Amino acid sequence: MEKGMNLTLIVWRQKDAKSAGSFATYAARNVSPDMSFLEMLDVVNEGLALRGEEPIAFDSDCREGICGTCSCVINGVAHGGQKATTACQLHMRKFRDGDTLTIEPWRAKAFPVVKDLVVDRSSFDRIIQAGGFVSVRTGGTPDGNAIPVSKEDSDLAMDAAQCIGCGACVAACKNASAMLFVSAKVSHLGLLPQGKVEQDWRVLNMVKQMDAEGFGACTVTGSCEAVCPKEITLDNIARMNRDYGVATAKGK
Numbered sequence: 001m002e003k004g005m006n007l008t009l010i011v012w013r014q015k016d017a018k019s020a021g022s023f024a025t026y027a028a029r030n031v032s033p034d035m036s037f038l039e040m041l042d043v044v045n046e047g048l049a050l051r052g053e054e055p056i057a058f059d060s061d062c063r064e065g066i067c068g069t070c071s072c073v074i075n076g077v078a079h080g081g082q083k084a085t086t087a088c089q090l091h092m093r094k095f096r097d098g099d100t101l102t103i104e105p106w107r108a109k110a111f112p113v114v115k116d117l118v119v120d121r122s123s124f125d126r127i128i129q130a131g132g133f134v135s136v137r138t139g140g141t142p143d144g145n146a147i148p149v150s151k152e153d154s155d156l157a158m159d160a161a162q163c164i165g166c167g168a169c170v171a172a173c174k175n176a177s178a179m180l181f182v183s184a185k186v187s188h189l190g191l192l193p194q195g196k197v198e199q200d201w202r203v204l205n206m207v208k209q210m211d212a213e214g215f216g217a218c219t220v221t222g223s224c225e226a227v228c229p230k231e232i233t234l235d236n237i238a239r240m241n242r243d244y245g246v247a248t249a250k251g252k
Contacts, residue, residue, distance in 0.1 A: 004030030005092060008100040009044065011056055017112050017120075023102075026056075033093035037080065038063060038070055040092055057116035065089040065229065068166030072117045073104040078168035078227040086166065086229045106167050108176035110214045123213040124165050124181065130209035131202035132185045136194045153191045160188035162230040169224035169232075175216030180224040182210050183240035184232045190243060200247035207244055 007028040014021030028044050035043070038060050045055035059069040070088040074080035080090045095101065103117065111119040163184035170178050186203050189195035195202070218237060225234050 003097075004032055005095065005097040005099075007031055007040075007095065007098070010100060010102045011116070012104045013054075013056070013116055014105075014113050016115055021113065031092050033091065035092045036063065036088055037074070037090040037092065038088045057114075057118050059118050060088060063088040066164065068164030068229075071106055071119070071121075071166050071168065071171070073106065073171055075102055078106075078171045079166075079229055081227070084229055084231050086164075089229075106171040108167075108170045108215070110176065110178070111167060111170065119167075121165070121167050123215075124167065124178070126213065127178070127182060127206055127209045128185065131198070131205040132189065134189060134194045134198065136197060147193050149192060157188045157191040160184045160191070160232065160236055163188075163228075163232050164230060166229060168227045168229060170215065172223040172227040173216065173218075174221065174223070175219060177218045177224070178210050178213070178215040179218035179237050179240070180228065180232055180234070182206050183236035186240045186243060187236045190239075199243065200250060203240060203243045204247050207240075 005028075009026045009028055010023050011026060012021055013024045026044055026048070028040055031040050031043070038058070041056060041058060048055050059071060061067040061069045063070070065086040065088060068086065070086055071078070072087055074087065074090075079085060079087045080094065082090055082094055105111075105113050105117045106119045106121075108119075110123045111121055114120050161184075163181060165181060167181070169180035170176050186206060189202065190199045220234065220237070222234060225232065
């Protein structure tokens with residue numbers, strides 16, 4: 001039988017948004033290298049529950065790298081630093097026996113801590129509500145060739161649409177900027193014909209809402225792109241800046 005790993009976890013514990021938080025230290029014993037990071041936390045929580053202690057609160061849902069809810073900072077890097085990987089898809093074999101892991105929630109004014117590693121990301125929802133949709137009535141299922149779309153535009157739109165709204169870009173940015181997230185949503189709709197109708201209105205309203213939520217400005221450090229689990233690129237920010245400038249010039 002393969003020998004398990006023994007790890008030390010330094011975890012941020014915070015009762016609620018109004019309480020002061022602090023780090024607590026836990027031992028993770030006999031951890032299988034084949035476990036995911038969240039499975040390891042599950043095992044640690046089982047031990048805490050058996051001892052009558054409060055389990056570590058963390059978000060998870062699909063555990064397949066799709067939903068983006070498994071958000072946490074591991075050793076100072078959003079999602080743990082493995083390229084194109086969410087925390088739920090991060091396996092313990094990335095770490096070594098005897099390692100100490102520091103685990104924290106996203107740190108941003110617009111992402112207030114709810115409890116422990118759980119943060120409120122409803123600010124992202126409000127940005128989407130401000131313009132992340134199209135109102136073109138499509139009726140029944142249209143013919144796939146009814147609206148010609150170039151392959152280049154289609155590929156760029158689908159690349160941007162991969163954004164899962166996890167917020168790693170905000171957590172990694174020194175300014176807590178949401179520009180990568182917003183630009184991905186603006187791009188994946190604005191590049192397609194159905195989204196052209198509201199393109200100017202969309203970018204102005206989503207940027208306005210982003211600012212209202214308290215996210216910081218983008219200074220193009222590239223830290224957001226580096227930690228994005230879906231590899232959303234800075235090209236989207238450049239595209240959104242161009243669209244915003246055009247919409248502003250039109251006086252929309």
